[in-house]
Amino acid sequence: MTHPTDPTTAPGQDESTVPGRRDFLGMVTTAGTVTGLAACAIPFVESLKPQDSAAAHQPVEVDLSKLAPGQQMTTVWQGKPVFILRRTPEELARLQNAALNETLRDAQSEALQQPPYARNWHRSVVPEYGVYVGICTHLGCVPAYMPPTPAPDQTGFYACPCHGSHFDLAGRVLKGAPAPYNLPVPPYVMPTPTTLRLGENPKGETFDFSTIEQI
Amino acid sequence: MKHPETQDHTSAPAAFSGGFAGWMEQRLPIFSAFRKEYVDFPMPRNLNWLWNFGAILVVVLLLMLATGTFLAMNYTPTSAEAFFSTEAIDRQLSGGWLLRGMHVTGASLFLAALYIHLFRGLYYGSYKAPRELLWLSGLVLLVMVMGTAFAGYVLPWGQMSYWGADVMTKAVGAIPVVGSALEHVLTGGDHLGDVFLHRVFVLHFIMAFLVVGVVGLHVACVHITKSGNPLGREPKGPQDTLPFHPYYTSKDLIGLIVFAMVFSALLFFWPGLLTEPANYAPADPLHTPADIEPEWYFLPFYGLLQSVPSKFGGLLAAASAILVLFALPWLDQSPVRSARFRPACRLGLAGLVMAFILLAAVGKHHATGEWMLIGRLAGLYYFGFFLVLLPLVSRREKAQLQAASPTTSEGDA
Ligand code: HEM
Ligand code: FES
Numbered sequence: 212m213t214h215p216t217d218p219t220t221a222p223g224q225d226e227s228t229v230p231g232r233r234d235f236l237g238m239v240t241t242a243g244t245v246t247g248l249a250a251c252a253i254p255f256v257e258s259l260k261p262q263d264s265a266a267a268h269q270p271v272e273v274d275l276s277k278l279a280p281g282q283q284m285t286t287v288w289q290g291k292p293v294f295i296l297r298r299t300p301e302e303l304a305r306l307q308n309a310a311l312n313e314t315l316r317d318a319q320s321e322a323l324q325q326p327p328y329a330r331n332w333h334r335s336v337v338p339e340y341g342v343y344v345g346i347c348t349h350l351g352c353v354p355a356y357m358p359p360t361p362a363p364d365q366t367g368f369y370a371c372p373c374h375g376s377h378f379d380l381a382g383r384v385l386k387g388a389p390a391p392y393n394l395p396v397p398p399y400v401m402p403t404p405t406t407l408r409l410g411e412n413p414k415g416e417t418f419d420f421s422t423i424e425q426i
Numbered sequence: 427m428k429h430p431e432t433q434d435h436t437s438a439p440a441a442f443s444g445g446f447a448g449w450m451e452q453r454l455p456i457f458s459a460f461r462k463e464y465v466d467f468p469m470p471r472n473l474n475w476l477w478n479f480g481a482i483l484v485v486v487l488l489l490m491l492a493t494g495t496f497l498a499m500n501y502t503p504t505s506a507e508a509f510f511s512t513e514a515i516d517r518q519l520s521g522g523w524l525l526r527g528m529h530v531t532g533a534s535l536f537l538a539a540l541y542i543h544l545f546r547g548l549y550y551g552s553y554k555a556p557r558e559l560l561w562l563s564g565l566v567l568l569v570m571v572m573g574t575a576f577a578g579y580v581l582p583w584g585q586m587s588y589w590g591a592d593v594m595t596k597a598v599g600a601i602p603v604v605g606s607a608l609e610h611v612l613t614g615g616d617h618l619g620d621v622f623l624h625r626v627f628v629l630h631f632i633m634a635f636l637v638v639g640v641v642g643l644h645v646a647c648v649h650i651t652k653s654g655n656p657l658g659r660e661p662k663g664p665q666d667t668l669p670f671h672p673y674y675t676s677k678d679l680i681g682l683i684v685f686a687m688v689f690s691a692l693l694f695f696w697p698g699l700l701t702e703p704a705n706y707a708p709a710d711p712l713h714t715p716a717d718i719e720p721e722w723y724f725l726p727f728y729g730l731l732q733s734v735p736s737k738f739g740g741l742l743a744a745a746s747a748i749l750v751l752f753a754l755p756w757l758d759q760s761p762v763r764s765a766r767f768r769p770a771c772r773l774g775l776a777g778l779v780m781a782f783i784l785l786a787a788v789g790k791h792h793a794t795g796e797w798m799l800i801g802r803l804a805g806l807y808y809f810g811f812f813l814v815l816l817p818l819v820s821r822r823e824k825a826q827l828q829a830a831s832p833t834t835s836e837g838d839a
Contacts, residue, residue, distance in 0.1 A: 240679070254528075257521030258496050 270410040275340065281367075283356045285345060288397060288409040291426075292345035292353050294369075295407065298380055302359075303338055305366050306381050315383045317393055324348075324425075325396035326418035334381040334396055342407065343382035344397050347371040348425055349390040354378060369394070395423050463649050468667035469674050470655035476546040477653065478681030479539050480645075485682055486536045487641065491634060493529040494578075501581065503627035505619050508583035509708040531693040533575050534700045535685075537723035540568055548754075549775060551763030552654045558755040560647040563640060565751055570637050572724070577630035579705075579721060583623060586702050588709030589718050591618055591626070600737045617711070658763030719790060726782050729789030730808075733801030743805060750812045757812055760820030761827060770819045774811050781807040 271288045273295065278284055283296035298306075305311060312318040320330045328336060335341050345353050352373035359365045369378040377385040382394030398420055400413045412418050442451040442458050450457060500519055502511040515522040544564065547553055553561035576594065580587045595618070599609035614621035652660075661667045668674070692700060700722075704715045720728050727744040734740040750757075765772045781804040788801035 240676075244679075254521030254524040255492065255496055258500070258519050258525055260520050262518070262520075 268410070270408050273407045273409065274405065275407055276405040280339075281359070283358075283367075286409070288344075293397060293409060294341075294343045294345045294356065294382075294394075296341045296356070296367075296380060297339060298333075298341055302366055302380050303333065306379065307332055311379075314385055315379065316386050316391070318383060320383070320393060322392050322424045324393045324423055326398050326412065326416065328413060328416055328418070329396045332381075334383070334393070336399065336401055336413070337404075340401075340407070341381055342396060342399055342409075343378075343394040344426065345369075345394070346426055347373065347376055347390055348384065348392040348394065349374055349376050349388075351426075354394075392425050395420075395426055463670075464675075465669065465671040467649070467670040468661070468664070469653055469670050470661050471666060471668045471673075472655050472657060473653065473674070473677075474656050475681065476542065476550075476656075478678060478685075479543040479546065480648070481678040482539050482681060482685050483536065483543060484641065484645075486532050486539060487637065489528060490532045490536065491638070493525045493532065494631060494634060496525050497529055498631060501627075503581070503620075503624045505583060505623055505709070508581060508623060512582040512584075527693050527697065529578075531689055531697075531700060533578060534721070534723065535689055535692070536571065537575060537721075539685075540571060541723070544568065544751075545779070548778075549765045550654055550656055551658055551758070551760075551765065553755045554758070554763050555755070556651045557647070557654065560644065560651060561755060562752060563644040563647055565748070567637060567640050567644060569748060570633055570640065574630060574633040574637065575721070575723070577626045577633065580623070580626045581630060582705060583709045584705035585707045585709060585715045586705035586718065588618065588711065589714055590720060591622070593718070595622075597731075597741050600741055602738060654763065656764060656766065658767070722786070725786035725789035727785075727789070729785035729787070729793065729801050730805050731789075732793035733785075733788060733798060733805050747808060750809065754812065754816075758816045758820045760823040762823055768819070768823065770822075771816070774815050774819065777807060778811045781805075781811075 268289065271286065273286050275295065275297070278295065278297045280297050280299045281302075283294055286293050286295060317324075320334055325334055333341065334343075347354050349371065350373060352371050354369040354371040354376070357368050357370050359367045367380055369380075369382070371377070371388075371390065374389045376388035376390035378390075378394055379385065382396065384390045384393050397409055398412045398416075398418045399407055399409045400411050401407050410420075441461070442448055442455075447457050497515060500511065500515050500522065502508060512526070515526050517523070519525075547561060547564065576590070580591045595609050595613050598612055599605045601608060610616075612622070612625075614625055655661075702721075704717075707715075719725070727747060730747055731740040731744045734743045760768065760771075762768050765775055784800055784804040785808065788797050788804065791797045793801045
């Protein structure tokens, strides 16, 4: 079978002896096609970039004037549930009970699960109010608040419905449960004794919530 | 230089005897099938640039599916949110403007390429034996693509989307007997709202994926009958053919590059040519925009619709303009395929293209006054060409051929 003589080969030359030019063209074509396809992929990949809306990062103001001692409320900050609880003096006393602290995994809040200004025995800015991101550090379920039973010497706690992790009223995880860390404390300030602003640090503090150990 | 013998397919499997390819060959011979159909496949050596459009259509179809999938991830099919989610794609989603731009430009150029592809078949008689199924599957594709394009145009839920959908559903309602029931099912309620929009959304991408299946059939047909060529004579042997690779892979690639340049020019420099400003206003069921007209690729049919002074008649005329193409393989009995050798047919085809363009102009200017007259004449010519002119010309050609050489066999002149 004959074909027209290849115009890229000089007469008398066999293709096999001058492979350079044709190979080069083939490589340039392949490289060009691959580059073009890669370039076309850019808008597709770009569109998959997570879209964090700026609005979600605005501080959230919470009014605490309706919260009675012993009550807890849930609010939303950056799409996450945030527990705010007003602890009674008895409950606060229990948080400092050394014997009970023995049952906690991280009683001294050594893991970075709170801003420096909340790294204290009550894990909050003022002892009365505890503020915790309500996401279990095991696999992310929302723990339920268990109010104290009427029996004497009882206290409330948080129990995760998924795999049974327990947290005390300072958000500290109990030993013997799957959750590895205490509940995170979000950055917040209290502009007045009964208002709370989530997502804003007190003056002079620069805590970045995304640096915590684990949500 | 040496090339594989194009007709020598039987020896191809020998190349896949060892290793993984050999193992596959015993079980599912996709490698040798690929070599047979896309490497050694014998192509007529005299194809011109009009044979580039099939490959172009395949690539644009893939681009539409890819961009469409990514748009669907960011689109909300409710009458309250559709418009704003489309705007958010344009303005907020990273790369979203480009994805939407490609999808919109792609839709227009897909239809443009389809028209050219179809005209190629018309001009070179590619609808004749043995390629009737190829032609018919192509027409099914045309109808499906038109439906998909129309459904897609409704999705942004702008003024043109809404009123286009309104006119379309009312037109369906004009069908005698079943019309109003059909319209009610289509709209899914007594007004165009969430139910309708959601249905259109599902229809839009279901049809797009069905098109892929029919393209598979269509391309399978090409590989059975092999490509036609501008002379309309089947290749007599290997001396008339070239292997698909590298000859037509490189030619297709060049066609694609030129097409991509036109595509980019429209997308980046003249986006206004293909988009309708009125569709950048949200749908308002209480106010019809002043100049409501469909996308350019529907204009000829819209012109026909308007030129017929009857609600259902107009609809019938517009639908028949496509339906008549299905009968073409049987309307044109001439054994000569290519219009190159059919002077009367060539002249008639030039008139057909003129009539098609005139009908588009009528669609744009609304069929009133002299446009009404032009629309009716053009419409008459359009149908006259297929139903009268072509059968007559082909009968005369057949008689002449028989007279010239009574022994000429049919089908391959
Ligand atoms: C989704 C749309 C379509 C795609 C992807 C498509 C694809 C192709 C491809 C890849 C080929 C072979 C290459 C070529 O000849 O250009 C081809 C050939 C052909 N197509 Fe289509 N096509 C489409 C729609 C149509 C339409 C609407 C028609 C006309 C009714 C049509 C009629 C034909 C014919 C007659 C041939 C064979 C032409 C010849 O070789 O003489 N196709 N098509
Ligand atoms: S998610 Fe809370 S215990 Fe597993």
